[in-house]
Amino acid sequence: MKVIELHESVTESNDKDAAELRKSLSYEGITLINIMSSPGSGKTTLLSRIIKDIGNKVKIGVIEADIDSSVDAEAIEKLGVKSVQAHTDGMCHMDAGMTRAAIEELGRDFDIIFLENVGNLICPAEFDAGAHINLMISSITEGDDKPLKYPLMFKESDILVVSKIDAMPAFNFDLDKFSERVKGLNPDIKIFPVSAKTGEGMACLENSLLIR
């Protein structure tokens, strides 16, 4: 596992860079999935579960982006999947240039590359990382009011994973109200309530990632 230090791209046109990266990955048959959420929503846990479930069907590579530490990339490597740990030099997001630099290190011999973005509901939504699918996670422990407070993240995402549903009995989380708020912001978003712990809902989510 490599650890790379990234810095904000000097280019002014992130949207253009992102479109080019997406196109070049498509050309090579690679799907880039950008996973975004608050800290502690369960990005690495979900990713580990997906790798265990479908890692024998598709070749998966992982970019772990964090300000500090390499604990996530180490956890992923233990599953036998190639990963790079990208440190973002204090920045709270990955842009297209940074993602491209991380892919240079990771290589391109994959069907799916997961980018686990920095844990943050604000900045990552503002930068197109060049992904084909923006997948956000919102855990039920965070409460059902998150769409009201972080609308951009919900608007920019293609897939919304509602995580930790096994803990539902211990929390006041109204899934209907939450889904209604989300659909009000983004009518096209696909919502998957799951528990990476018990496996509930995982097959349905994984199928949607494989079908593309």
Next chain:
Amino acid sequence: MKVIELHESVTESNDKDAAELRKSLSYEGITLINIMSSPGSGKTTLLSRIIKDIGNKVKIGVIEADIDSSVDAEAIEKLGVKSVQAHTDGMCHMDAGMTRAAIEELGRDFDIIFLENVGNLICPAEFDAGAHINLMISSITEGDDKPLKYPLMFKESDILVVSKIDAMPAFNFDLDKFSERVKGLNPDIKIFPVSAKTGEGMACLENSLLIR
């Protein structure tokens, strides 16, 4: 309840502004407490509990900072406490100038002013908001690895509230390992495990806020 639109301060010297704000509040006998955490760690829930518990002993005012929505300020006003909702113009933190502007709206006839910062573990730690106490919340549902990933926030905080401990049986959270990691970054930080739901640990936390 007022909603005010704030913009990044034009001044270059946030540290100087913060020191001046802190001094002027001290002079008037006001303690400013800056509450920081991930989205959904329970800032508003904790604050509501504190207001119910000690609101009859001290005069409390609240600044709610968010990118969007006014749900938090509305929840606080229902408890009979004066609050202003500050919108941060897309920014993921409050600086000293923004905090000062919010206090202008709120008034200064208080013993304690709580600033509920934007839900984010990165940016708010980088800007001194002029508070006397930096209080961060980390919920057990977020996992015990957060100090490894967001070291600055743990270093900059005076008080760490470990929230949602009532849900401990449903999560793999090692409080000893977590505390050890935190103390490694910040030996002087005071750690309070609490449940705002059941009230466990709240009296101890509240005493520490009142003693100052």
